[in-house]
Amino acid sequence: MPQIICQILFSLLSIGAIYWFVRNVKKIIRNIRLGKPINRNDQQKKRWITMMKIALGQSKMVTKPIPAMLHLLVYIGFIVINIEVLEIIVDGIIGTHRVFSNLGSFYNFLIGTFECLALGVWLACALFLIRRNVLKIKRFSGIEMTQWPRSDANYILFTEIALMSAFLLMNACDYKLQTIHIQHYTPAGTFPISKWFIQLLPNNINTLIAIERTGWWFHILGIFAFLNYLPYSKHFHILLAFPNTYYSNLNLKGQFSNMTSVTNEVKAILYPNFTPSSTNTAEHFGAKDVQDLNWKSLMDAYTCTECGRCTSVCPANQTGKKLSPRKIMMDTRDRLNEVGKNIDKHGTDFQDGKSLLDNYISREEIWACTTCNACTQICPVNIDPLSIIVELRRYAVMEESQVPHSLNALFNNIENNGAPWKYAPSERLNWAKNSQ
Amino acid sequence: MADFTFPTVAELIAKGETPDLLFWVGCAGSFDERSQKTTRAICQILTHVNIKFAVLGTEESCTGDPAKRAGNEFLFQMQALTNIDILNNYQIKKIVTACPHCFNTLKNEYPELGGIYEVIHHTQLIQELIDSGKITLKDGGHFKGKRITYHDPCYLGRANNVYEAPRHILEQLDGELVEMKRCKQNGLCCGAGGAQMFKEPEQGTKDINMERTSDALDTKPDIIAVGCPFCMTMLRDGVKLSHQEQSVEVLDIAELTLNAAGITH
Ligand code: SF4
Numbered sequence: 117m118p119q120i121i122c123q124i125l126f127s128l129l130s131i132g133a134i135y136w137f138v139r140n141v142k143k144i145i146r147n148i149r150l151g152k153p154i155n156r157n158d159q160q161k162k163r164w165i166t167m168m169k170i171a172l173g174q175s176k177m178v179t180k181p182i183p184a185m186l187h188l189l190v191y192i193g194f195i196v197i198n199i200e201v202l203e204i205i206v207d208g209i210i211g212t213h214r215v216f217s218n219l220g221s222f223y224n225f226l227i228g229t230f231e232c233l234a235l236g237v238w239l240a241c242a243l244f245l246i247r248r249n250v251l252k253i254k255r256f257s258g259i260e261m262t263q264w265p266r267s268d269a270n271y272i273l274f275t276e277i278a279l280m281s282a283f284l285l286m287n288a289c290d291y292k293l294q295t296i297h298i299q300h301y302t303p304a305g306t307f308p309i310s311k312w313f314i315q316l317l318p319n320n321i322n323t324l325i326a327i328e329r330t331g332w333w334f335h336i337l338g339i340f341a342f343l344n345y346l347p348y349s350k351h352f353h354i355l356l357a358f359p360n361t362y363y364s365n366l367n368l369k370g371q372f373s374n375m376t377s378v379t380n381e382v383k384a385i386l387y388p389n390f391t392p393s394s395t396n397t398a399e400h401f402g403a404k405d406v407q408d409l410n411w412k413s414l415m416d417a418y419t420c421t422e423c424g425r426c427t428s429v430c431p432a433n434q435t436g437k438k439l440s441p442r443k444i445m446m447d448t449r450d451r452l453n454e455v456g457k458n459i460d461k462h463g464t465d466f467q468d469g470k471s472l473l474d475n476y477i478s479r480e481e482i483w484a485c486t487t488c489n490a491c492t493q494i495c496p497v498n499i500d501p502l503s504i505i506v507e508l509r510r511y512a513v514m515e516e517s518q519v520p521h522s523l524n525a526l527f528n529n530i531e532n533n534g535a536p537w538k539y540a541p542s543e544r545l546n547w548a549k550n551s552q
Numbered sequence: 553m554a555d556f557t558f559p560t561v562a563e564l565i566a567k568g569e570t571p572d573l574l575f576w577v578g579c580a581g582s583f584d585e586r587s588q589k590t591t592r593a594i595c596q597i598l599t600h601v602n603i604k605f606a607v608l609g610t611e612e613s614c615t616g617d618p619a620k621r622a623g624n625e626f627l628f629q630m631q632a633l634t635n636i637d638i639l640n641n642y643q644i645k646k647i648v649t650a651c652p653h654c655f656n657t658l659k660n661e662y663p664e665l666g667g668i669y670e671v672i673h674h675t676q677l678i679q680e681l682i683d684s685g686k687i688t689l690k691d692g693g694h695f696k697g698k699r700i701t702y703h704d705p706c707y708l709g710r711a712n713n714v715y716e717a718p719r720h721i722l723e724q725l726d727g728e729l730v731e732m733k734r735c736k737q738n739g740l741c742c743g744a745g746g747a748q749m750f751k752e753p754e755q756g757t758k759d760i761n762m763e764r765t766s767d768a769l770d771t772k773p774d775i776i777a778v779g780c781p782f783c784m785t786m787l788r789d790g791v792k793l794s795h796q797e798q799s800v801e802v803l804d805i806a807e808l809t810l811n812a813a814g815i816t817h
């Protein structure tokens with residue numbers, strides 16, 4: 117193919133890939149904005165520090181050292197090798213070959229680093245695949261880990277391996293072409309890994325060039341495809357981990373959100389002279405569907421990596437209850453995607469008669485939670501499944517009065533006796549009397 | 553032992569005095585027979601160090617914690633606003649609680665509703681008393697050679713980041729503090745939180761308190777130390793159902809302190 121056509125084709129593909137990616141990201145942002153407002157713009161310094169530590173520094177991964185090391189390798193590899201993608205894009209558009217090579221010895225250092233990282237990423241992904249599919253680690257199973265989430269994880273790992281292989285193959289051919297002084301393939305870069313493969317490559321120059329070009333195109337097209345796969349995948353966390361940790365709940369975990377809409381009503385009952393400062397009351401209390409949750413819970417849903425750390429520490433799940441905090445997050449995301457698709461197809465007012473509560477998350481699940489915060493503590497990207505559970509409970513209690521029997525008794529006791537049990541307030545000081 | 557002699561806030565106010573510290577007893581501490589012992593232990597400690605404290609007595613009411621966790625914000629705020637009226641009316645500044653749930657609610661959820669107090673958990677108070685030399689855990693050998701394991705209550709630990717005060721106290725005893733495999737930030741819930749204490753568990757393969765009790769028993773303890781009346785109930789039940797109640801005691805940190813400090817009045 118003539119050079120100029122390649123350049124035009126490449127430019128069009130780049131534009132197309134970026135266009136689609138932006139389009140899908142915009143949809144996700146729109147979906148997140150369907151959530152209720154919540155202020156997470158205070159304490160900016162603390163927010164930056166949290167993001168730096170948890171998203172960039174991956175500080176919450178260390179509780180599991182082996183996956184933490186492998187994950188770190190893939191993560192650094194991903195970021196650093198993207199510098200190479202920059203070069204590929206420039207080369208592709210203006211038709212140069214290794215345009216950054218005039219950086220001289222620094223370029224050699226760069227390529228050497230990329231190669232080592234590429235090998236590291238390759239091996240880490242292979243180990244991840246073994247962990248998931250051969251060792252069958254318990255954390256990666258569960259009722260919510262149906263066919264798609266399992267495949268999603270494997271697709272990502274296979275793609276990374278394919279991309280890294282293409283990258284190394286491309287370099288190996290390039291290096292061989294450089295050593296036999298083919299025009300256009302001017303010596304540039306050091307190839308600490310791929311140089312070991314040049315013996316295996318054919319000696320025919322045209323074949324070498326063909327393989328080199330194929331590797332090049334495969335690598336960059338793979339990256340474009342991957343970019344567009346992200347918004348459909350749990351792998352989207354590589355981007356959302358940053359805003360999601362930035363907008364973390366910075367309060368103590370024990371502090372549950374205060375419902376000001378309730379305060380007005382309660383004050384009106386308690387103090388006959390009370391006049392509410394504002395009249396805007398909530399449409400309803402708590403959450404039945406995703407739009408009733410705040411936007412941060414929706415961002416949480418798109419950020420979830422489906423790693424299952426939350427579920428593996430959940431006391432309810434570990435004792436065989438149906439509740440799984442990972443499922444709460446995946447259900448929220450799936451329902452939100454469904455709502456988003458409905459909006460695309462039928463407009464904003466469309467009702468499909470479904471809701472997060474009942475169609476996705478059952479009552480049995482929400483009532484099994486002990487509000488212990490183990491899930492929010494362990495989550496490597498600061499996701500809060502508990503706040504979703506509490507919002508669903510609020511809806512069930514305050515809008516529907518549908519609670520387990522014994523909880524009705526609890527509410528009645530508190531209301532009538534000021535205690536969760538049936539004791540009269542006058543007996544409150546009895547403990548001081550019968551002191552034996 | 554005679555009846556306790558300490559005033560209620562109302563009695564102090566009637567005499568024209570105010571307490572330096574309010575002891576918020578909590579519903580479990582008031583009504584649950586086992587937890588009443590913890591309540592009495594805390595009173596004895598407070599009396600021993602001559603802190604001018606008082607209780608609300610019959611004016612105390614549920615903080616609303618279980619209602620809030622169960623999603624009943626109405627009931628929670630009814631309780632909270634009523635309690636805040638009483639506390640503010642008495643101009644209460646500082647509160648000690650015997651229950652991490654009361655502690656969390658009073659400390660973190662009352663301020664937004666107008667109830668702003670300095671709230672501490674009794675293990676924090678005891679630690680302060682030890683640090684300032686007001687009590688010494690000389691320990692007449694009662695805990696010598698005993699293995700003690702500590703169960704972190706969710707609402708003291710993860711919810712409020714209080715991990716060290718209880719351990720600090722236990723380290724003063726001449727027993728040996730042994731940690732469970734899941735402890736501190738990774739501690740497993742006893743199963744009572746989130747209003748679970750007041751309902752039947754959902755269908756599962758095991759009760760949470762049995763899971764947690766086996767963590768505790770794995771450390772081969774003589775004593776399981778707790779800092780929460782609900783954990784106390786859950787773990788005592790667990791120990792009983794594991795037929796270990798002859799060899800393993802479940803005690804609140806206040807009770808351990810009382811024994812070690814040799815406070816008898
Ligand atoms: S807070 Fe609820 S969902 Fe999260 S770990 Fe505890 S019991 Fe499980």
Ligand code: SF4
Nearest residue numbers: 420421423424426495
């Ligand atoms: S919520 Fe957090 S811990 Fe749970 S699966 Fe998602 S990313 Fe993992």
